[in-house]
Amino acid sequence: TNCLTTVWRLFKKLSEEQQRYEKQLIFEHPAFPKLCQQLLRDSRRMTRGDLVFSLHAVVNLGVPQNTLLVQTLVRVCQEKLNQLDNRCISVLATTLAGMDTDKNVSALQAGLQLLVEQRIPSIRDIFTLQNLMKCMGKDAPVFLKKKLEMAVLKEIDHLTFLNALRVFSALVAMNYCSIPILNACSKKIQENVHDVPFRQLILILEACYNLQYRNVKLFSVVADYVNSTACLWDKRQIILFLSAFETLGFQPSELLGVFAEKLIEDPEFLNLKNLMIVLRVYSRLSYVPSGQRDLFFETLHSCLNKYLPQISNTDLLKAVYSLCILGYLPHRALNELLQKDSRDELLLPDDLYKEQKEMMLRCVKACMELDSPSFMKPAFVLTENLSSILSLNLRKAREALIELLGNENMFRQNVQLPYKYHIDFEIRMDSDRKKVLPVAATDDHADSSVQRLAFLFVPLSAFCMGTTHPQGKLAMKKRHLNKLGYDVILVLNKKFQEMTNEDAVEFLKGKIYSENSEVTGQDNN
DSSP states (O other): OHHHHHHHHHHHTSOHHHHHHHHHHHHHSTHHHHHHHHHHHHGGGSOHHHHHHHHHHHHHTTOOTTSHHHHHHHHHHHHTGGGOOHHHHHHHHHHHHTSOOOHHHHHHHHHHHHHHHHHGGGOOOHHHHHHHHHHHOTTSOHHHHHHHHHHHHHTGGGOOHHHHHHHHHHHHHHTOOOHHHHHHHHHHHHHTGGGSOHHHHHHHHHHHHHTTOOOHHHHHHHHHHHHHTGGGSOHHHHHHHHHHHHHHTOOOHHHHHHHHHHHHHOGGGOOHHHHHHHHHHHHHTTOOOTTOHHHHHHHHHHHHHHHTTTOOHHHHHHHHHHHHHTTOOOHHHHHHHHHHHHTTOSSOTTOTTHHHHHHHHHHHHHHHHHTSTTOOOOSOOOOEEOOSOOOHHHHHHHHHHHHHHSSGGGOEEEEEOGGGOEEEEEEEEOTTSOSEEOTGGGSSSOOTTOEEEEEEEEOGGGBOTTSSOBOHHHHHHHHHHHHTTEEEEEEEHHHHHHSOHHHHHHHHHHHHTOSOOSOBSOOOO
16 A cells, blocks of 8 residues: 555656656556555455555556456445545545446445435544535535535634635535635635635636625735736736636726736737637726727737638637727728628528627627717617516516606607617606606607616626626617617616615606716615
8 A cells, every 4th residue: 555655646746748658667567466466365454544545546546447456446445434434535535536437436435425424523624524525526415515514614713724725626516605615715815815826716716606606805805916916927827817707707907907008018929819818808897998998909909900811700700799899890800700791601500609699790780880980879769669568577667667757658668779779768858857758749750959868777797796887798788879869877677676666766766867877776795
């Protein structure tokens, strides 16, 4: 056992290439078969520790699972399962997690799961608990995940920084979102963020996404740390941070600004793959650096032009779409895109993403018209009412508007606009925004003195996390509705639904008779 575990400890420190070479040398060494034969003979006489550590070393050195040696060790572990202490259970669980499923392995895993369930109350070591969590995996029964969670929470006051990182990873492996544990781990990570390696920080952010764990304070601390040490990071590392934040829907505005400056100073490092990531990040998070808007767009446009000869049709559409969302029209790339569209090269009949591409192309064409410098606000916008049946989450708003305005002739609901834009409610007012006008009286003619209000009831996911800053598609829609002559009022639907009927009426009254169209109905949590 000592020989095998020593070989394994040395082996795992090598690079992949070195491991392939050394593995061949180990397997061809004349002493190795003799060692394996001795292990096979003595397996039933070995101590519990030697048994599980031998299996762990043999499996990780790459001895095939279907060999007599591995299968025998698995069966002996099954026979001695009740004799294993907590440390041996942890090592065995780690070993089984890396093995393929077969008859003997499945039987041992089932037995180990029952043993873990019995032993959990006696385990006081967080390292062992997190290891068991990781090894039980996402397929473990919910009751077992809950027991492991409660055991960790009992020892949470003794949580160290390193164990916090391990527990975070274990929860992902178990696909289990325990808010109390994640909050405790997050606190330790925030206190020691300067000691977390680059790769670990990325994994933490990815774990938060996978577990749907929204902790604005944690994300802010990580973003501030990366921003304050930006000069020490490679630009490609910063891109990976920005991509992870974008996936979470979190806008690290200072870091985005710092990276934009780096990009303007030295755009040459940006290959096509990283350019696509940068365009996706800035468009979804709807961020353009103030004071350097034109220079920022010109830099991105120049980078995109450089890759036009080699870019795929799909990436070309995504790149143009991203820039259009931000309100910038990249003319050369646009021309190429429209030429491909006219030749039917963009949307192929059997394309799995055809609907998504059609939506992106429609948005691009809308931006070409509405964001063009020559576009003039229309005196009259052709609209039509969709179905009178409202979704459940808008009925409360409709009832509040009827109570506030007197009857349903004072507003329109489910309004369809040009460019396939849709608004939940439209209200028309006089030029002083003091009086609501009946819809019918202003329906059939253009009148520049009439103010149009567009109410959009939107989900929390439409905003950057923890802010009232609309994400890219909503920001574009708001910009375009403004161009069409609407004053847009964004209402966070979840908060509105939580209001009493009386508060809902007062809330809408305040928005209708106010000139402030900022996002409303959202707190800072």
